Amino acid sequence: MKPSRSILDKDPKKAPTGINGLDEITGGGLPHGRTTLLVGGPGSGKTILALQFLVYGALECREPGIFVAFEETSKSIVANAESFGWQIGELQDEKLFFVDAQPKPELIQAGDFDLGGMLAGLEALIQQMGARRIVFDALDMVLALLPDAAAKRREIYRLHDWLLAHEVTGIITLKAGGDESETIGQNPFSFMQFMVDCAVILNHCVVLGVSQRSLRVQKYRGSSFDENESAFLIGKQGFEVAVARTLDRVDAEVTNERISSGVSRLDTMLGGGYYRGSSILITGFSGTAKTTLSGTFAEAACGRGEHTLFVSFDSDGSEVIRNLASVGIHLEQHVNNGSLRMVSARAITGSAETYLVRIKTLAKEHQARCLVIDPVSTWSKSGNDLNVHSVAERLIDWSKAEGITMVCTRLLDEMSSLAEGSSPLVISSLVDTWVHLNYLVQAGERNRGLSIVKSRGSAHSNQVRELILSNDGVTLADTYTAGGEVLMGTLRWEKERAERVAHEAVDDVVKLKRVKLDAEEAELEVRLKSLQVELQAKQLEKASLLRATQSHAGELSRSRTRMGELRGADAEEQAP
């Protein structure tokens, strides 16, 4: 019994029911101080809804309540309510009073009667305990005893006037067939729907063997309300009404934080990993390693110490753990230390609503930050066709609002191609990231290919990668594109090897060439050296020749002078 969402403003004209969803639909609760009619077939949850309204009022709103039981005994009602964990025993008599008003089977009727006695008694009770809420459960039981339609009508008006005069918020429940049109037309109490200020119709029907409950607010005087039929569930804690996101709800906080997918190359492909709080869809045929890929995500999340919930619709939790351990994903330790919770939902048959509510409850209990649903396609099995899409929408909406990063897998049937086929569950447009896994059958092999179909808000690789599962874990490998064909597996390996060999050959050629060039270079250098030495020798020779020539010339001139002296040459000749 948690209070409803805090974003709802407290409206003094509304009496909150404490029922998740119903308060959203009605914009805060039932009309305060007025009468609400609750119509539904057998087992549609009228009593539970009415009782939850009283319990919530007594616990959270300081509004004591009275429960007038015309059908079941108060003992059995209290016993039923305790199974929802409502501590009625503590409230009883002071804040919550049960009045047993079942007509006794041995009762003899002789003539017309009215409800004045009961109302007088209740009036005293209201004053005594200050009751603000009252429920008349299965009023039709007592009305059926009245002799004619006029008397029934008179008593209903009496009750209605009495409720208004005392300004207590009342709920009157009435049995009616599951069919809504029947309620309006043939039911002798149909005029009540015109009289009251608010009418809620509960439906319970079975579609292809799956029980579906829904609720609709038929009228609500003086207030806007969600007019659509909303699915609801009677869960462990009472009523849960599924509501789509309403317009006035605040946007969930978005973050730029990236978290790992558990496969480092996939993180790279996604530009850093999944966004925190985003929803990721992994599609593929059977055996394309969808579970494995969600397992790596769960392992990475637990490794960061984040609480993770792993819901498996295919196999038992222990089977998943064993199977994933064979590809190097070890989840057992995380289960043991409490960060991972494995839930097998294989055995649960129920409507998609049931799954959604259970998942929400489990996630809340576990305080999960990461969620894996494997596979979400189970939901679209028979009986859920009508609402599975809205359930998936609300699942994604809810996980975003809670900031939970969600990975869900979706099995594709063999016949359909990449598109999600004719299934009503089309969630690829809702998710943020869509990773598609595919088989490529080639050269007698079946290999897994991974591609990112979309990833909102991040650049991502457009290439197909090969997904390789080994004992050590999951890796991605580049595929080879040759002649318009994508090569994987052995072909890729062969191609890789061929390329390696070719590469080595090229290397050798280059090496040889280099050695040759080295040799030539060395040779040239040697030649250069010897030529330099030769040059030096020539220079020396030339210098010595020059010197010899100069000394010879000097000798000649000196000899001429000496010869002149000796011959007594003219003075003119001597003194220029």
Next chain:
Amino acid sequence: MTQQALFKFRLYVAGDALNSVQARTNLTALCLIYLAERHEIEIVDVFLEPKRALSDGIFMTPTLVRLAPMPARSIVGNLSQTQPLLQALGLEVPAL
């Protein structure tokens, strides 16, 4: 035997509501005809004693309770339908 037994009645009424007034009149008339000198009638007005109505389990008014002879019997309504009332009280119409 039963002809001689004392009949004790308790009639729960809701003030002066039409049904309650009728019930009172009808009961008095019936007693005069069939149970002259061997009946007691206690009238409980639930408007005056509201808590008693709840604790006695009276939700519909008027309600007639036959306290004696045992077993106790409750009859709801304004007692306008004489035949079922007489049957319930074990007062068969004497053959004329």
